[in-house]
Amino acid sequence: MIRYSITVSGRVQGVGFRYFVQLTACRLNLTGxxxxLMDGNVQIEVQGIEKDINSFISAIKVGNNFSRVDDINLSSLPLIPDEKKFKIKY
Known part of the structure; x- marks a missing residue:
């Protein structure tokens, strides 16, 4: 199991990107x-099996039909053992 903090920049707000991220994470059994963010980016924390997280990152780079991902920054985080699902924070 691994956990990443991911910052995604581009046209990722107001285009259903967070919902797409949540659906993708749930489909891959990931939590986070x-x-x-105030600067127009989207912050993601995601946790799961490495191969599933790699699939998640590949999907996020493509985005949905309305978004445009310009850049993704990754950093490792400590695991959160009791996390059960992936949610959108407001």
Missing amino acids: WCKN
Whole structure:
């Protein structure tokens, strides 16, 4: 199990990107959260099996039909053992 903090920049607010992120994470049985940042980026924390997180990152790079991902920054985080689901924070 691994956990990453991911910051996504581009056209990722107001285009259903967080919902897309949540659906993708749930489909891959990943836990964590995502939220909009004041600077127009989206912050994601995601946790799960490495191969599933790699699939998640690949999907996020493509985005949905309305978003445009320009850049993704990753950093490792400590695991949160009791986390049960992936949610959108407001």
